[in-house]
Structures are given as structure tokens and as C-alpha cells.
Amino acid sequence: MDKSPGKTAQDRVRQYHQRSKHHLNHYARGPGGLDWATQPDPFRRYAGCDYVGLPLTADSLQTSYPALYRPQVIPPQPLALETVAALFELSFGISAWKQYGGTRWALRCNPSSGNLHPTEAYCVSPNLPGLPAGVYHYVSDDHRLEQRCRFPQNFPEQALSKGGIVLGLSSIHWREAWKYGERAYRYCQHDVGHAIAAVVYAAATLGWSIRILPNWSDDDIAALLGLNRDADYQGAEREHPDLMLLVGPDLDDFKPRSAEPWLAGAEAGQWQGQANALSSHHRFEWPIIEEVAEACRKPTTQETPWCAPPLPGPLPTRDRFLAVNLIRQRRSAQSLDGVTAIPAPTFFRMLEMTLPRPGCPPWMAWPWAPRIHLVLFVHRVEGLSPGLYLLMRRPDVPLRVALGEEFLWQHPEHCPDHLALYQLVEGDARRAAGIISCHQAIAADGAFSLGMIGEFEAAISEGPWGYRRLFWEAGLIGQILYLEAEAAGVRGTGIGCYFDDAMHQTLGLRETQFQSIYHFTLGGPLEDTRLQTLPSYAHLPERRRASSFPFKRAGRERLHP
Template sequence: MSDDSGAVLDYHQRTKHQLNGYAKGPASLDWDDQPSPFRRFDGCETVALPQPGAELDCRYADLDRPETIPAQPLTLTNVGLLLELSFGLSAWKQFGPDRWALRCNPSSGNLHPTEAYLLCTDPGLLAAGVYHYVSHDHHLERRCRFDAADLPAGLYVGLSSIHWREAWKYGERAFRYCQHDIGHALAALSYAAAGLGWRVELLSEAGDAEIGAWLGLDRAADFVADERETPDLFCRIDTGASAEGEFSGPALSQALQSGEWFGSAKRLSGRHFYRWPIIDQVTEHTLKPLTPVERLTLPALELAPPSRNPAASRLIRQRRSAQHFNGKSAPLPLADFYRILTALLASAKPPFTAWNWPAQVHIVLFVHRVDGIEPGLYFLPRSAEAADRIRPACATDYVWQRVEAPFELYRLQAGNVRQAAKTLSCHQPIASDSAFSLGMLAGFADNVAAEAWRYRRLFWECGLLGQILYLEAEAAGVRGTGIGCFFDDAVHGVLGLQDQTWQSLYHFTIGEPLEDNRLQTLPAYAHLTQSASPAPENG
């Protein structure tokens, strides 16, 4: 095992929540200095995007068969819609004098560490350059212009993370949550692209150094030191139009060498009272190098129609994180439950069309109230032979009874597991008052030992699955919530797992939400047509 892999395993163990204590975080929150959720650059030309709020021509169920959705033309209007439905605002919430924005891509604590960049080499769309997307203003900031005459016309999206935004609240564990959010964002981009008849091709062979140079993230002088962005993913947007040539990372790097860069990042916080050097260390240990090109051939998978089938853009915009559930609601219909679980299995539909690796994450289910399913603990393998591999590592008293379902599903133990779900998820009632909750169990130690950067990839996969669960819950007429706070080793103890071969990396819960009528909901972009925009509150 490499030194990097060993350090990553140590970081993961160090940042576990335990029943007798939580991972290291701030002793108190400096609410007056909460990082701004909106990154902006000074000294950049801005490029207006057409007014947000347009609708896609397809319904949510159409995304199950993306090949049937006609490709829309590559226009600035459609690019704006792509960015809005991936990273833009979905609403504002207000309680008394406090106002905060919600977005189409979810985020741990609504802190939004993920930033999105557009890189364009298509002169028919935009002048060749690197552009930063500002979700609050729904416009682009031109960070770089360069000569793309020798490059094929194309459109690319890059994603990065500002670890400080999460660390302000979550301390050392924040690095994990930033990786979740990258997975959420990639899935959100994939769904939005599919609604336009486009496809996201994840250029996962690119290394962090290359992505950082392409997006200008390696320009240290342009950023406040404690608020630097780290590169994560780089994607090509396939709009269905014939390309002039294949993407070449070296050619893009060569073209950018003579590029002219503009602007510097505005400060997000006035001070940084707490410091978490372990995050910088694990960032270094998980740097991704250039890797071989990997693409998956995905099977077709028939999904039953969702019980609700609004316009895809409407469902994407209505996605919310439930804060409370009705613990006495009617059971979730079996058809909805099976549809949600089927959607987690890799197939030739978004967001898996933007994912390049075999499934490494499997699902442990705490079933509370699902029609036709006995309450208890269940296991959903997401790849062939996963059940056979994990079964010997689990507690010997589990029955592993195959459930009659449209996919492979096992009952481990029947009975009321509500209290267990609540306790394991940091005593949060959202894990027990729902119809069901779950933990995402990853093949862990072997992946990290093989390549330390896969640590991030495992969390990306969890976030990808989380975005599926969010949208599928909405399509079932219920609501979901990601749970980053859980007692890691207590979860493993319940399952009988003894080492780091398997690790639970993310929890999720789905049920009937209880709405807080004290909160006022305001339109996402009304401020763009008003003389004074609402102050971008933190949170």
C-alpha cells in the first residue's frame, strides 16, 4: 500500500463520528462570517444569459429513454437552461428577516462548495474562453480568452470544490461532503443535458493538474489562500452535432498557454477562525493523475413509469431536502419503492451515462413503511456477485432471504428497525420517521489501496446515487434527504463488519414530508427583474 493510500485510510478513520463523540469540528459557528455561497470574480467581463425559467420539452419519464428525446440546437438559451437546471437557483426561502437560496443541485448544509465552469471552443456560441457560472445572477464571468482555431468546436463543463465552505461548519469531515456534492452536481448536469437531448461525457482520464490549468484554478494569486478551489471533474457536452475532431487534453493545454486571464476571486469570509490542515493534507494524498480512458457499456433497463410525471424541468426545480417526515403517514406504494430502487441500478440512462466505472457502492435498507414489504433490514446489490462477496463479512445471524422483486434484493432481518436507523444516523428522526432510509456501503479498502484518489470517486458515486434518490422521491410524490451525519463504525457493527473492507459513506431517507408553514417560498430569479436584488444570504 502506498503512503498516500495509508494516509487516506487514516483520514477516513479519524473523521468518523462515534457514539461517544463526533469528528473534529468548530466548537461554535461564526454566523456573522459564514462563507458566501456565491463565488464572484472582480475584473471579469460578464456575459448575460437569457432569462432563466424556460421549460424543457420532455417529461420526467422521458429521461428513462434519453435516446428518444430530440437534440436541441446549441444556443446560448439552451446552454443557460443547462446551467440553470444543473447549478442554478430553484427558489428562495425566508423566515423572518433571514433569506437563503435553494439550488437545483443539493448540498450538505446548503453550503454549496461546488463551482461550475464553462470552457467553450465553439465560435458560433461564445468567444473561445473559460467562463465561471454565477448562479445568483445567472450569468457567466469570462476568466480567460484564448485562440481555439486549431481545436475542434466543443463545449465543456468543469467542476471544482471550495473546501472552506463546508469546513466552516463541518470541520475535518467536510472533505467527505465536498465529494458527495460533486457527485450530486455531476448527476444534476447529466439529467439537465438529457432533457435537452444532449449527453454528458465524463472525461475521467484527465488529472487534477490538467483540470486545474484548464479552469485557471492553479493561478494561486487569483484566490484568497484559505478559499482556493480544487479541481474535480471535466466533462464534454455532446449535443449530437457532428464534431470536427476528438477531444485532446494536450492540444487544449497548448492553446491555453497563450491565453489571457482576467479577474480575481472575491473573498468569501472576512476571517477564518478555525483551520483544518488535515483537509489540505488529504487533498494532496488524493490528487488524481492522468489515467487511462475508461468508458462503460451500459445495459438497457426497463423502469416502470413513475407515479407522477411532470415536465422534467419542473420536477428538477421542485427538488427539496425534507427537514421532517410524517412518521404516521400511509405506507409508500410498492410500485414506487421498486421504481426508486430500480433507478439505482446502472443502465443506459442518466446519470449513469455520465459515469465511467463499475458499481462499487451497494445499498443497505432500513424499511419502515412500504406497502407489501415486511419492515426490516435489507440489502440491494448493485452489481453481480456483490451479495456473495459481502455476505461472508456480515453477521452470521442474517437470513439473506431473497425477496420476490424485479431485481436482486435480500431480507437480512425482519422487524422494527426504526430506532436503529435513528440512532445510527446521529439520533435524527428523519431516518426513522420516513418510509425507508438507507446506507451506501462501498467496497472501500481495496479501492483506496489500488489508487488513493479513488477515495474521492467512491463519494462521487454516492452523491450520484443521492441525486437519483432525490428526483425519484419527487416523482413518487414524496421527498428525500441526504444524511451525512451517521455513526460510521456503529453502522458497520450492526452489519457485523470487522475492518475497512466495506465502509458506509452516505445515508439517505425518503418519506412524506412535513412542511414548515412558517417558511415563505419566493421565486428563484424574481430579483433579476427587480431594481434591487435580494441580498445573497449565507446558508
């Protein structure tokens, strides 16, 4: 990457984005093959830490999936060790194990590119029974919290969050770079977005609220989570700070908060733990990833949260699952049957859930205006003609000018008025969808696939860290579509491999004002019957697997058929 004095951080972001594109005649730089001897350990641990083994309490939650979008009917659960345990179980916990022959691997509630899971989760807790005040790292394999820092006993409780915990996210870029090379930084940011949404949905099952702390700097996050402690990472892959979230049952008086009270606790606290090395060595190194990470480093900022306009109530869903079960059953489809169709009302429901809806997951946490818009390759939606469609998630965006008037720009019949959905081209879009998504049949074999187009230049003009937020927002949308697909009886999967500029050429985009950020597809899944599915936490002691908690029950409610 060109780091000459005349190059700004935004220029370096543009350079990285261009260099990490896949093209029809060549792919972005990567290892060219998988070095299985250096496959990263999927679980980070800190040796020498005290830890708290968490009970498995999520089974006690009786929140229905439709109720998540009617938050007033979900009684908030108290802040306690058992509810914190449920939060982590449903966001970063293991949902199942898969086994083929002698090989076994874990699936988690938060999706990840290649199931490589670069995202690490931490919590900063006030004093709770069984959970002394301090900084903790979550280990999903053992469903436990490792205490990285114990705050002083005389540390003033009021200095910490009232009615909640602070949850922090970081990324280990090597986990993705091992497989994907230079493009890995993008995928790490996708996974942060998926993780944010996973936390919000988990919190919603508890009747809790959640807010991103948008003004914190990366340096603040690193100091609080201990990521800047060089001695703790000797010989181990480093973690890069992503963001902090305030989570809990009582956030009605939420205002953007300074990092100082938490940082004071971390500075005065007692630290412990040594990070494990994830690979014995690195056969390849990708310095451009660290260079773009540095260009995107975020300072302390003063930000005014964007207020989403009111929307009508969500269209009905046929789902009658408990939210807990839907979250756990989410999978990434490996292939689709090329036959299954979905009704137009289901399609419209999926699209409207991607619109920011005040007070509802996952948008209750998101303080920024939408910058991602959906270009849809519609294949099998009953009541809609096949073709290319566009959903503008913020109607005032100048996409119509950028794309041009040669498209149809027809609002589909029976489409809800609050969806700025337009058919651009009528016709069979399956071949185009498959080619653009790196010749993958899964993009053509579903009910529909889509590309997420981001307001690239507008995002980085506010600060180069806005580049990360484009991918986070795309990941949030991906998580919505994952759960909505499960609710509709189909299955989805994110697609990180696509030909960026081929997508732009399809739309007539010639400048970098808008750029392709993420792709997704959903339809009827083809199951691989060779794989065996195993329980998530059968290896834990019986007392932790059998734990329950007397959660408050919601009143009787009518579910949509």
C-alpha cells in the same frame, strides 16, 4: 495526519477516513459551534471579468420526466447560448429563495450539505454566437458566465470539442469546513456527485449526452480552469480541481480525450479576474483536509470504461411532471411525518433507478463499475415486511461473505429478478435507523432510510483518488433518490451525520473492506409554514426573465398513469 516516509497515500486516506468518523461517544473534530461572523459567502465571483448575462430559457423545455429514461424520444437541441443557459439554469441555477423574518437564502437545483455549496462550475466553450471561445465561471446568483480566459481569435476551432462544451467542477473546502470541521472533505465529495447528476439530468432535458473525461489529471484541470493562478486568489479561498465533463448534442463518437488542445488555448489565452474572499477570516483551520486532498490528487491515467449490462425497461412512475418542474421543485426534507407509506412497486422503481442503465441519466456519464451498495431500513413500504434489507448494485461483490450467513438472505416476493435485493433481518428497524444516523428522528420517520456501503479498499487500491469517487457515486445515487421521491409524491434528504462503525457493527463488518459512505431517507414531508418561498430570478432584468428559445418538440408520447 502521519506523513512519515513509510506512509503511502492510501495509508493517509485510511487515516483520514478513520479520524473523520463519528462515534456513539464522540463526534469527529469540528468547530463546536457556528461563527456567524465568518459564514462563507455562498457565491464566488471574479472581479474585473467580462461577463455574459444568460437568458432564462428552461421554461421552454417540454421534456417529461419519464422521457428522460427514453432518450431516443428527445430530439437533441442545438448547441447555442440559449441551450447552454438552460443547462446551467437546471443544474447549478437557483430554484427558489426562502425567507424567514429578515433572513433570506437561496436554494439551488444541485443539493448541498448544509446548503453551503462548495462546488463551483465552469465551462470551456468553442466560439458560439454571443459566447466567444474561452473559459467561463458560472455565477448562479446572477445567472451569468464570467469570462476568466479568452482564447486567441486564431485558435483552431477543431482543437476544441466537436459538438459540445467542456464543463469543469471544483470545490472550495472552506465552505463546508466552516460548519463541519474535519469531516467536511467527505461532504465536498458528496456534493460533487450531486453536481454530476444534476448536470446529467439537465443535459438529458435537452436531448444531450454527457461523458466524464476520466483520464485527465487534477493538474490539467487546475491549469485549464485557472485554479493554479496564485495571483488570482490573493486573500481568497482556493479551489480544488474535481473533474471535467464533455456535454453536448453530438457525442456519438466519444472517446477519452487528451487535455492538450484545451490547455493550449488556456496557455495562449488572455486571463482576467480576481476571486472574492468568502470569509473575512477563518476562526478555525483544518489542515487534515488539505492533507487528504493532496493524498487523493489524481495524475493522468489510462482507464477503460466499464460497460453496464443491459436491463429491462424501467418500472412505471406515476409522475406526469415536466422534467424542468421536477428538477426545480426538489427540496431536502427537514422532517418527515412518521406516517406516510409507499407501495412496494414504487420502492422497487426507486431501487432499480440506482442501477447503471446504459444511455440513461445519470449513468450515461459514469465510466466506472459500481462500488456502492445499499443497506435499507424499511419502515413503511406496503407489501414488504419491515426490517433490514440489502441491495447489491453489482451482484458479484463479496458482500455475502463479508456479512455472514446468520442473516436471512431472502429475496422479497414480487421483487423484480434484476434487483439483487435481500431481506437480512425482519422486524422494526426504526430505532436502529435513528440511532445510527446520529439520533436523528428523520431516519426513522420515513418510508425507508438507507446507508450506502462502499468498496473502500478496492476503490483506493486502484489509486487514492478512488476515495473521492466513492463519495461521487454516492452523491449520484442521492440525486436519483431526490428526484424519484419527488416523482412519487414524497420527499428525500441526504444524511451526512451517522455513526460509521455503529453501521458496520450492525452488519457484522469488522474490517475496512467495506465502509459506510452516505445515508439517505425519504417519506412524507412536514412543511415549515413559517418560511416564505420567493421566485428564483425575479431580480433579473425583464428581458432575461422573458427570454425563450424555439426548442424542438418531441413527438406525442404516452405517459404512464
